[in-house]
Amino acid sequence: MSESLKTDILRHLTFTIGKDAANATIYDWRMALSHAMRDRIMEPWFAATRRTWAEDRKRVYYLSMEFLIGRLLEDATINLGLHEEAVAAMAALGQDFHAVVEDEPDAALGNGGLGRLAACFMESMATLGCPAYGYGIRYEHGLFRQSFRNGEQMETAENWLDHPHPWEFPRPEARYVIPFKGQVEVRNGRSVWTPAETVLAEAHDTPVIGWQGKWANTLRLWSARPTGDFNLERFNKGDYAAAAEPEALARTLSRVLYPDDTTYQGKELRLKQEFFLTSAALQDILRRFLQSHSDLRLLSRHVAIQMNDTHPAIAGPELIRLLVDDHGMEFREAMQVAQQVLGYTNHTLLPEALERWATYTFGNVLPRHMQIVEQIDGWHLEENRRRPHYVGIVKHAEVRMGELAFITAHKVNGVSALHTELIKTNLFPELNDLHPNRIVNQTNGVTPRRWLKMCNPALSGLITDTIGSGWEADLDRLRDLEPHVEDPAFRQAFGTAKRDNKVKLAAWLERTCGVDVDPDALFDVQVKRLHEYKRQLLNILETVARWKAIHDNPNAGWVPRVKIFGGKSAPGYAVAKEIIHLINDVATVLNNDPVTSDLLKVAYPPNYNVSMAERLVPAADLSEQISTAGKEASGTGNMKFMINGAPTIGTLDGANVEILKEVSGENFFLFGLTAEEVVKRREDPEHARHAIESSQALKDVLQMIAEGRFSPDQPDRYHALVHRVWHHDYFLVASDFDSYIETQGKVDAAFTDRDRWLRMAALNTARSGFFSSDRTIRGYMTDIWDIGPAI
Ligand code: NBG
Numbered sequence: 001m002s003e004s005l006k007t008d009i010l011r012h013l014t015f016t017i018g019k020d021a022a023n024a025t026i027y028d029w030r031m032a033l034s035h036a037m038r039d040r041i042m043e044p045w046f047a048a049t050r051r052t053w054a055e056d057r058k059r060v061y062y063l064s065m066e067f068l069i070g071r072l073l074e075d076a077t078i079n080l081g082l083h084e085e086a087v088a089a090m091a092a093l094g095q096d097f098h099a100v101v102e103d104e105p106d107a108a109l110g111n112g113g114l115g116r117l118a119a120c121f122m123e124s125m126a127t128l129g130c131p132a133y134g135y136g137i138r139y140e141h142g143l144f145r146q147s148f149r150n151g152e153q154m155e156t157a158e159n160w161l162d163h164p165h166p167w168e169f170p171r172p173e174a175r176y177v178i179p180f181k182g183q184v185e186v187r188n189g190r191s192v193w194t195p196a197e198t199v200l201a202e203a204h205d206t207p208v209i210g211w212q213g214k215w216a217n218t219l220r221l222w223s224a225r226p227t228g229d230f231n232l233e234r235f236n237k238g239d240y241a242a243a244a245e246p247e248a249l250a251r252t253l254s255r256v257l258y259p260d261d262t263t264y265q266g267k268e269l270r271l272k273q274e275f276f277l278t279s280a281a282l283q284d285i286l287r288r289f290l291q292s293h294s295d296l297r298l299l300s301r302h303v304a305i306q307m308n309d310t311h312p313a314i315a316g317p318e319l320i321r322l323l324v325d326d327h328g329m330e331f332r333e334a335m336q337v338a339q340q341v342l343g344y345t346n347h348t349l350l351p352e353a354l355e356r357w358a359t360y361t362f363g364n365v366l367p368r369h370m371q372i373v374e375q376i377d378g379w380h381l382e383e384n385r386r387r388p389h390y391v392g393i394v395k396h397a398e399v400r401m402g403e404l405a406f407i408t409a410h411k412v413n414g415v416s417a418l419h420t421e422l423i424k425t426n427l428f429p430e431l432n433d434l435h436p437n438r439i440v441n442q443t444n445g446v447t448p449r450r451w452l453k454m455c456n457p458a459l460s461g462l463i464t465d466t467i468g469s470g471w472e473a474d475l476d477r478l479r480d481l482e483p484h485v486e487d488p489a490f491r492q493a494f495g496t497a498k499r500d501n502k503v504k505l506a507a508w509l510e511r512t513c514g515v516d517v518d519p520d521a522l523f524d525v526q527v528k529r530l531h532e533y534k535r536q537l538l539n540i541l542e543t544v545a546r547w548k549a550i551h552d553n554p555n556a557g558w559v560p561r562v563k564i565f566g567g568k569s570a571p572g573y574a575v576a577k578e579i580i581h582l583i584n585d586v587a588t589v590l591n592n593d594p595v596t597s598d599l600l601k602v603a604y605p606p607n608y609n610v611s612m613a614e615r616l617v618p619a620a621d622l623s624e625q626i627s628t629a630g631k632e633a634s635g636t637g638n639m640k641f642m643i644n645g646a647p648t649i650g651t652l653d654g655a656n657v658e659i660l661k662e663v664s665g666e667n668f669f670l671f672g673l674t675a676e677e678v679v680k681r682r683e684d685p686e687h688a689r690h691a692i693e694s695s696q697a698l699k700d701v702l703q704m705i706a707e708g709r710f711s712p713d714q715p716d717r718y719h720a721l722v723h724r725v726w727h728h729d730y731f732l733v734a735s736d737f738d739s740y741i742e743t744q745g746k747v748d749a750a751f752t753d754r755d756r757w758l759r760m761a762a763l764n765t766a767r768s769g770f771f772s773s774d775r776t777i778r779g780y781m782t783d784i785w786d787i788g789p790a791i
Helices: 003-017 026-054 073-079 083-092 097-102 113-128 232-236 240-253 268-292 296-302 315-326 331-341 359-365 367-383 401-408 417-427 429-434 448-454 457-467 475-485 488-513 536-552 574-591 610-619 637-643 656-663 675-681 687-693 696-707 719-727 733-752 754-766 773-785
Strands: 059-063 067-070 107-109 132-137 145-149 152-156 169-180 183-187 190-194 197-209 216-226 303-308 342-345 356-358 398-400 411-414 439-441 522-527 561-566 600-603 622-625 648-650
Touching: 003 026, 003 083, 026 073, 026 083, 026 097, 026 197, 026 216, 059 113, 059 268, 059 773, 067 113, 067 216, 067 610, 073 083, 073 097, 073 113, 073 448, 083 097, 113 132, 113 197, 113 216, 113 303, 113 448, 113 773, 132 268, 152 574, 169 216, 169 268, 183 367, 190 315, 190 367, 197 240, 197 268, 216 240, 216 268, 232 240, 240 268, 268 296, 268 303, 268 315, 268 359, 296 303, 296 331, 303 315, 303 331, 303 773, 315 331, 315 342, 315 367, 315 401, 331 342, 331 367, 331 401, 342 401, 342 773, 356 359, 359 367, 359 398, 367 401, 398 401, 401 429, 411 417, 411 773, 417 429, 417 439, 417 656, 448 457, 448 610, 448 637, 457 475, 457 488, 475 488, 475 754, 488 610, 488 754, 522 610, 522 733, 536 561, 536 574, 536 600, 536 696, 536 733, 561 610, 574 600, 574 719, 610 637, 622 637, 637 648, 637 656, 637 754, 648 656, 648 733, 687 696, 687 719, 687 733, 696 719, 696 733, 719 733, 733 754
Parallel strands: 059 132, 059 303, 132 216, 303 342, 342 411, 411 439, 522 561, 522 622, 561 600, 622 648
Antiparallel strands: 067 107, 145 152, 169 197, 183 190, 197 216, 356 398
């Protein structure tokens, strides 16, 4: 251990935190260690910035309403290559590194996959040395904290900023005025927008350090403050509320993250947040460009802007506004520049998630942008006059953000092969006809630094012992494990690593939710947001069926299972909340059943987040990816489990299709209808009834739930839920039930054969190289951003 880290920690404890070691709390130690680590990021951070300027490199700007970055201390320590040293330094100071790391609150500035993907991308861009900025909002309250009361989800505010956040640097000099509402007049042939409200966006920068500390980029989050232009006139007229409005508006703008990842919020505040982020980012981008360039027509040589879903889709009109109104460019030229720099990633096909704003709301909040949107629409019509169909952005008095993003971008991408095809055929068929080369695929990935190296030291140690290091930044090298899979000693070691992780998880489950589980049972895990299309319901119905089957025949040689659930429901999503309640009710009955509880347990630890995923993923035996085919755009949890050696039980949906292709059919438990069959099945209005009537197991399960077996205090609690399965089963839980049960039987059989199981598990890891977000980012760099290989 080098003394210098220890000295630095003590120095920070003394001079930055103002504590002496004898009185320091775990928080103080965490702050001291974080500052010592942060110091070590500065040099690569400055060096990367200097080099980007010196070489006049093209920069990527990733605009996202969500960055689900989780904890940063351990990640930084690992990427700096200082993990062992930090553990030793803390030990020398009498502190447990891991306990200190766990004191850090999760920065939960996102809902689910889309936000976590943005965080993985930031890490990969830093690892690849691709100059990049992430732009987002510094929400005071990230995603809510979930707890259960009598099995029901409760929400409380998450105050991640309660304590100082050691990773960010406020940049009071980087401030921009963000305008809203008001009037647009034409003066001397130019449009002049006089906003009625303004707010200031102020930057906070967090460095993002790549693998081995070779490069660091910046995550720049905006926080809102009042402009200070207090309206004395209104105040003097006695209109105090109106006078106070800018202040109130400013405070609210960066206060909350909308806690819903799949339906769009038709709220004015949400639209304002989207514009706040986008306008601040674009003003910052243009300012940086103009520091060393003057011809804005050449913007795309130096700038690539990625819109993470349609949330920042106002970027097209806003960039055009800045170019035309502030820099005097002609509309057509501005349109061309916008298209050259903008890319749009679509993350979902669910119709309720497609953002649409009433023209009334849009025009009221952003009057100048409403004009520009109409101008874009007119231009696009003109350009495609002779084509068979025309697609408008404004339709039925709504501004359609998907169409707007598509038309203003030069590339539109889906996030898995299947999803990209469905975008072409189902979501934007006409636009795809008009612009046949615009839609491209970039299958998602996850960073192997966090999702293998950091979260699974047992397995990553074994990998390094077996094939050497280097796989962390070249995940395809995991293929070198394949020959070792035939070696019984390697399989044994693989099994031991998994078991160690399961032992740790078992202890944690006991501590956090009082469920006592056997580490040798099969750990079957479904963790993700609660949504009907993700079909946690199918999983819990199968659990009930299994419970009944064990009761009917307790000596049939059952494989002990632990069903682990995790995930939050949007607070207003009643059906999802009912499913949470049911899972918890079922857990109570099953976990207390003396006949079955050795063979089947259900655990639902509350408040699933990035840190919990880091615990669960390495300990899983089986990964549940059971969405209705055609609904999950990609999934990224599926990739994390695969990398950590958990085979998937899943449908042909999202990136499961590509996982199956990589591991091959013997190492994947495939079940259920395909996306095409799903569409056909729905044509039969009685599909659910037919499925239920032909499945005794499903009929029994529904009967038990309807009778109140799991809700004796309120027997009719799940009547509506059961009724929906019979009559409104849009996500085809009933139709896929038998296939799912049968496939779960195959899982049991495979698990009983330990050698076979370990082979499958190890092959999942060995063949997971494709799912590194480094591969994904390289794809964006060549196909969308036009940036050569970096570093
Ligand atoms: C989610 C999809 C996932 C996908 C992630 C990342 C949203 C709106 N979409 O399937 O549901 O993996 O995006 O692309 O969060």
